[in-house]
Amino acid sequence: MQHLDRRKKLTILGAMMAAMLFAALNQTIVGTALPKIVADLGGMEYYSWIFTVYMLAATVTTVLVGKLSDIYGRKPFVVIGIAVFIIGSFLCGLAQDIIQLILYRGIQGLGGGVIMATAFTVVGDLFAPRERGRWQGAMAATFGLASVFGPTLGGYIVDHTDWHWIFWVFLPFGFVALALILFLFPSVAKREGESVDYAGSAWLTILIVQLLLAFSWAGEKYAWSSPVIIGLFVGSAISLALFLWAEKAARNPVLPLGLFRDSVFTLSNIIGFLMGAGMFGAIMYMPYFVQGVLGTSATISGYVMMPLTLSMVVASSLSGQLISRTGKYKVLALVGLLIMVAGMLLLYTMDRSSTNWTAIWFNMVVGIGLGIAFPIFTLTVQNAVPDRELGVATSSAQLFRQLGGTIGVSIMGTILTNRMNTRMAELMAASSEGAGSAMPSEAAGESLAEVANPQILMDPDKMAAARQSLAPELHGLFEQMVELLREAMSYALSGVFLFGAVLVALAFVLTFLLKEIPLRTANKQPSSSEEDGDKQLRPPLKTEG
Numbered sequence: 280m281q282h283l284d285r286r287k288k289l290t291i292l293g294a295m296m297a298a299m300l301f302a303a304l305n306q307t308i309v310g311t312a313l314p315k316i317v318a319d320l321g322g323m324e325y326y327s328w329i330f331t332v333y334m335l336a337a338t339v340t341t342v343l344v345g346k347l348s349d350i351y352g353r354k355p356f357v358v359i360g361i362a363v364f365i366i367g368s369f370l371c372g373l374a375q376d377i378i379q380l381i382l383y384r385g386i387q388g389l390g391g392g393v394i395m396a397t398a399f400t401v402v403g404d405l406f407a408p409r410e411r412g413r414w415q416g417a418m419a420a421t422f423g424l425a426s427v428f429g430p431t432l433g434g435y436i437v438d439h440t441d442w443h444w445i446f447w448v449f450l451p452f453g454f455v456a457l458a459l460i461l462f463l464f465p466s467v468a469k470r471e472g473e474s475v476d477y478a479g480s481a482w483l484t485i486l487i488v489q490l491l492l493a494f495s496w497a498g499e500k501y502a503w504s505s506p507v508i509i510g511l512f513v514g515s516a517i518s519l520a521l522f523l524w525a526e527k528a529a530r531n532p533v534l535p536l537g538l539f540r541d542s543v544f545t546l547s548n549i550i551g552f553l554m555g556a557g558m559f560g561a562i563m564y565m566p567y568f569v570q571g572v573l574g575t576s577a578t579i580s581g582y583v584m585m586p587l588t589l590s591m592v593v594a595s596s597l598s599g600q601l602i603s604r605t606g607k608y609k610v611l612a613l614v615g616l617l618i619m620v621a622g623m624l625l626l627y628t629m630d631r632s633s634t635n636w637t638a639i640w641f642n643m644v645v646g647i648g649l650g651i652a653f654p655i656f657t658l659t660v661q662n663a664v665p666d667r668e669l670g671v672a673t674s675s676a677q678l679f680r681q682l683g684g685t686i687g688v689s690i691m692g693t694i695l696t697n698r699m700n701t702r703m704a705e706l707m708a709a710s711s712e713g714a715g716s717a718m719p720s721e722a723a724g725e726s727l728a729e730v731a732n733p734q735i736l737m738d739p740d741k742m743a744a745a746r747q748s749l750a751p752e753l754h755g756l757f758e759q760m761v762e763l764l765r766e767a768m769s770y771a772l773s774g775v776f777l778f779g780a781v782l783v784a785l786a787f788v789l790t791f792l793l794k795e796i797p798l799r800t801a802n803k804q805p806s807s808s809e810e811d812g813d814k815q816l817r818p819p820l821k822t823e824g
Contacts, residue, residue, distance in 0.1 A: 288405045292414060294459035295401045296421050298361050301453045302394040303422045305368055305387070306333075307429030308436075308445055315437045316445075320377045328381045331495050336388025338491060338681050339484050341396040345674025346533045347475065349667060353397045353404065354464045360393025361460065365453045372446035400673040403661045411661065412608065415654040416599020423592035423650075430581050476533040482522035483533060487678075489515045494686045498693035534671060543663040544672065546793050547656045548679040550786045554616070554656070555680035556687025557623060557783035558649055562587070563688050564695070564775050565626070569638055572631060572769045583635050587642035587649075594650025608655050609795040615651030616787040622648055623780035630769050662796055687782065691775045699771035706763045 309329075317329075348356045367387030374380035402414045436444050493511035501507045526532040539545050565587070569580040598615065602608050622645030629637060657676045664672040 290463055291465070292401070292405060292417075294456065294463045295357070295398055296418065297452070297456040297459055298357060298394055299398040299418060300421050300425055301361070301449055301456045302364055302391045303425030304429050304432075304449050304452075305364070305446070306391060307426050308433040308449075309429075316380070316442050317377065319442065320374065320380060325377050325381060329377075329384055331491075332381050332385040333388035333391070334495075334681070334685065335488055335491055336385045337392030337395065338678065338685075339487050340389050340392030341681070342483065342487070342671075342674045342678045343480055343533065344393050344396040344670075345400065346671040348397055348400065349670040350475070350531075352466060353401055353670070354460065354466050356393050357397050357401075357460050357464065358457065360390045360397065361453060361457045362390070364390030364394060365450060365457070366390075368446045368450060368453070372443040396674045396677065397670075399657055399677070400670045403669045403673060410603055411658050412599040412602025412654065414599065415658055416595040416597075416602075419595040419599075419650070419654050420592040423588050423595065426588045427585055427592070431585075474531050476525070476529040476531055478525040479522060479529050479533040482518055482525050486515055486518035486522055487682075489518060490682070491685055494689040497689055498696060499689075503693070534675060535668065538664060538668065538672060538675070541663050542792075543794055543796060544660055546789060547659045547663070548676060550789050550793070551656045551676055552679040552683035553782045553786035553789070554619075554649075554652065555683030556690075557619065557779040557786070558653075559684035559688050564691060564772060565638070565642065567695075567768065568626075568629065568772050569635065572629075572765050572772065573633065573635060573638070574765070575635055579635065583638050584642065586639050587646040590643045590646030591650035591653070594647045595654055596650075598651040599654055602655070602658065606797060607795070608658060609790070609793060612652050612655045612790050612793070613787065615648050615653075615655070616783055616790060617648070619645055619648030619652060620780050620784045620787060622646075623776055623783055626776040627773050627780060629773070629776075631766060659793065659796075687779070691778060694774050694778055695771045698774045699767045702770040703763065703767040706767060 344356050344360075364387055367383055367385075367390055370383040371380060371387060374383055399415065399418055402411050402418060406414055432448075433445055436442070436448065489511045493508055493515065496511075497503045497508045523536070526534060526536050562584075565584060566580050569575045569583050575583065594615075598611055601611060622641060625641040625644055629641065657673060660672050660676045661669060
């Protein structure tokens with residue numbers, strides 16, 4: 280698509296950004312509304328599946344669509360992705376129980392995965408590597424803006440109207456995005472002589488599903504040593520072996536193993552995996568600190584988190600501009616990761632004496648580092664592969680980042696639980712020794728233990744109700760118990776942030792090994808050793824509309 284004039288390129292990019300914004304807003308608007316949705320539908324025990332099923336569906340489609348769009352072109356998949364996402368969103372608003380909502384969220388995830396897989400790839404289709412930094416940053420900023428306004432809007436809607444409108448409010452925007460893609464996006468003829476790798480696709484899907492379920496459930500629903508988790512890990516290993524066998528035998532593999540011979544491709548994906556784990560650690564667990572340790576309300580917590588996203592949006596835009604002007608990216612990547620490590624270490628230093636303003640400033644440091652480094656490693660992957668592998672290379676970068684986030688959050692959850700239990704036991708023992716005869720009776724102690732648990736710190740209303748359920752003489756002890764819980768959670772979260780800092784620091788070290796390939800001013804075509812002549816190259820575009 281690089282032969283198109285600049286005006287048409289920007290028009291196509293605008294249509295793609297509209298589609299991405301539609302998906303991102305619908306994805307981020309749900310978070311703050313889910314507690315009220317679950318309260319209405321019931322099924323609290325299935326709460327995590329609302330997130331898990333979306334993640335599973337989106338991750339699977341991300342890597343599969345990458346290769347298929349290299350063969351059939353991006354347009355049909357973008358159209359299908361938006362249409363499926365619209366249908367999923369509409370059905371979510373009609374859900375009558377939690378099982379229906381989970382099923383419809385899976386449909387949303389299928390569409391969302393397709394949109395996200397193609398969005399960043401289209402930048403590679405439209406622009407040469409030297410120009411991509413600017414537009415990759417713009418795409419990242421689009422998602423960042425949705426992350427800022429989505430949760431706030433979601434909270435407003437559930438507070439002032441029916442929760443069903445969470446899923447319906449942006450449907451008109453989805454139809455506009457669909458129309459823009461249909462009429463403005465060029466079509467590309469199917470590559471002749473290329474087959475679909477069905478066996479590889481099936482084994483890769485089974486591998487991803489088992490791996491994500493194992494890390495999503497481990498330490499939460501099941502113990503790490505439970506038969507279910509061990510079985511999933513064993514199944515993942517078997518699926519990986521079968522996938523590798525299928526890819527070696529495939530004429531047109533869904534994820535060409537030869538790409539991993541390129542050190543830039545391999546290192547970039549490993550760094551993206553580590554950065555994804557650290558990034559999600561900050562984003563997922565920082566609200567725990569703000570609400571659970573500092574005692575801030577959920578609404579104010581959203582405002583405390585907002586500077587992280589805003590600083591990421593600004594930094595990613597500036598980073599992209601600098602890359603496009605200079606053609607250099609390695610120094611920027613190192614600077615971004617170093618700032619991110621510093622931000623994670625600052626989060627590690629927070630304790631009960633910290634304030635919301637402390638959290639805001641430290642979040643901004645993390646956001647700046649993340650914004651600088653985040654778009655770069657998609658760019659390095661795209662710059663290292665031929666044009667014909669652009670889709671699968673871009674989707675692989677997203678796959679490794681998502682896997683890093685899932686695995687990182689799971690391990691951090693285990694760290695949080697173990698450190699909190701250990702610290703709470705120490706604090707309770709010290710409190711018992713100091714209290715002496717002032718300790719409550721065994722029955723009163725059981726009552727306190729029943730109502731004072733870590734989850735209660737996240738909901739001030741439940742905390743107030745729990746306090747009122749106790750006898751008046753236990754109110755003072757309940758307040759002491761809550762303070763111990765806050766102290767234990769602070770200690771536990773410091774370990775989580777330190778683990779995230781170590782992961783990002785490892786990514787920083789690996790970046791030194793990354794070979795900086797000068798950004799090309801044109802797309803990289805396959806060499807004669809990679810292709811059997813010109814007939815394998817992408818056919819000319821058929822412009823529609």
